[in-house]
Amino acid sequence: MKEDFRTLKDYWSIKGGCMKYSNITFEKKEGGVGLITLDRPQALNALCDALINELSDAIDKYEADNAIGCIVITGSEKAFAAGADIKEMQSRGYMDVYKSDFIRAWERVGRCRKPVIAAVAGFALGGGCELAMSCDFIVAAENATFGQPEVNLGILPGAGGSQRLTRFVGKSKAMDMCLTGRFMDAKEADRVGLVSRVLPLEDFVESALKIAREVSSKSRPSILMAKECVNRAYETSLAEGILFERRMFYSTFATEDQKEGMKAFVEKRKPVWKNR
Ligand code: DAK
Numbered sequence: 001m002k003e004d005f006r007t008l009k010d011y012w013s014i015k016g017g018c019m020k021y022s023n024i025t026f027e028k029k030e031g032g033v034g035l036i037t038l039d040r041p042q043a044l045n046a047l048c049d050a051l052i053n054e055l056s057d058a059i060d061k062y063e064a065d066n067a068i069g070c071i072v073i074t075g076s077e078k079a080f081a082a083g084a085d086i087k088e089m090q091s092r093g094y095m096d097v098y099k100s101d102f103i104r105a106w107e108r109v110g111r112c113r114k115p116v117i118a119a120v121a122g123f124a125l126g127g128g129c130e131l132a133m134s135c136d137f138i139v140a141a142e143n144a145t146f147g148q149p150e151v152n153l154g155i156l157p158g159a160g161g162s163q164r165l166t167r168f169v170g171k172s173k174a175m176d177m178c179l180t181g182r183f184m185d186a187k188e189a190d191r192v193g194l195v196s197r198v199l200p201l202e203d204f205v206e207s208a209l210k211i212a213r214e215v216s217s218k219s220r221p222s223i224l225m226a227k228e229c230v231n232r233a234y235e236t237s238l239a240e241g242i243l244f245e246r247r248m249f250y251s252t253f254a255t256e257d258q259k260e261g262m263k264a265f266v267e268k269r270k271p272v273w274k275n276r
Contacts, residue, residue: 019054019057021054021057021058022050022054023038023039023040023048023050023054024036024037024038024039024051024054024055024058025037025039026058026061028065028068029212029213030213031209031212031213031217032067032068032069032070032213032216032217033069033070033071033072033212033213033216034058034061034062034065034068034070034071034072035071035072035074035205035209036055036058036059036062036071036072036073036074037074037075038051038055038073038074038075038076038081039076041076041078043082043087044078044079044081044082044123045075045076045081045082045128046081046082046083046084046085046086046087046088047081047083047085047128048084048085048088049085049088049105052105053105055073055105055108055109056108056109059071059108059109059112059116060108062112062114063113063114068114068216069215069216069217069218069220069223070114070115070116070117070212070213070216070223071115071116071117071212072116072117072118072119072205072208072209072212073109073116073117073118073119073131073132073135074118074120074121074205074208075120075121075122076121076122077121077122077143077201078121078123079121079122079123079124079128080118080119080120080121080122080123080124080128080131080132081123081124081125081127081128081131082123082126082128083125083126083127083128083149083150084126084127084158084159086153106127106130106131106159109131109134109135110134110160113224115136115212115215115223116135116136117135117136117137117138117139117208117211117212117215118131118132118133118135118137118139119139119141119204119205120138120139120140120141120144120146120195121140121141121143121144121201122141122143122144122145123145123147124144124145124146125145125146125147125148126147126148126149126150126157127158127159129146129147129148129161129165130159130160130161130164132146133160133161133164133165133168133194134160134164136227136230137195137196138189138194138195139196139197139198139199139207139208140186140189140190140195140197140198140199141186141198141199141200141201141204142186142198142199142200142201143186144185144186144189144195144198145183145184145186146183146194147177147181147182147183147184148161148162148165148177148178148181150178150181151178151179151180151181152181156178157178161178162178165177165178165194167234168192168194169192169193170192173192186198197211218273219257219260219261219271219273220273220275221252221255221275221276222252222255222257222258225248225251225252228248229241229244229248232244232245255276256274256276257271257273257274257275257276260272260273260274261273
């Protein structure tokens, strides 16, 4: 059966209850923002299976909730996430990882239709860096540290790192990071385009929430379409991408929000979005 959740009530009635979280916190913030905080401080937010499943469930909930227009994923001041949980992975064999479809829950963030911002303070390493890169954009605190140090463990990036990092920072930097395992600080990450902005560590999460509130305050259909268009740039040729954007652009003229947005501009007032 295809699941179609319109409200949280629908979600829970279809899913049959509320998952209890012990590795993340889930808070609905003012201004239509859903905050998810990775919360395994004893392991620097290492991404164990339980955490990834909780994260995936939390994204399902926010996606189903009409009150939420933007999602923020953050960690602690010391670590966004220090990678997949090495202690959990170490004894696994090929058949364990192959048969378990280990990747599915990891991909949930990248499949979210609503905008997702990664607010990274401290370490974002291995799967932590990959998780941040699967969000729509990354804002970094001054102490943020990015890396793909999997080579030090006898493995390589497995949740999109070699592909997404290369698209963000180009071949030379991506090769450098994946082959040496070296870390990149927030300044370098800003310079090479891995992050969209660097913010002071003080009040970092509040600053990230402010950006999310701004995104959430726009017309929802135009936000979803803009996100689809930018993502299309990574999946297609320039000519096809421009055609796709044009089709999407034309379709905004079928929305009530286009009428309202332009009317409000002409009347010198703030638009009141219907999100339709
Ligand atoms: N896993 C498990 N525990 C970890 C951890 C990790 N990734 N990172 C840190 N910890 C634990 C430490 O073991 C330590 O626990 P106790 O010894 O106290 O019990 C505690 O967190 C504090 O860490 P440290 O004592 O090491 O703290 P330091 O400040 O000295 O060092 C550090 C911080 C981040 C530099 C260091 O902890 C470190 O190097 N951590 C490992 C970083 C790393 O190698 N990350 C990559 C992991 S491999 C896939 C999905 C995902 C992946 C692959 C495939 N599919 C779906 C297919 C991802 C793979 C990876 O991420």
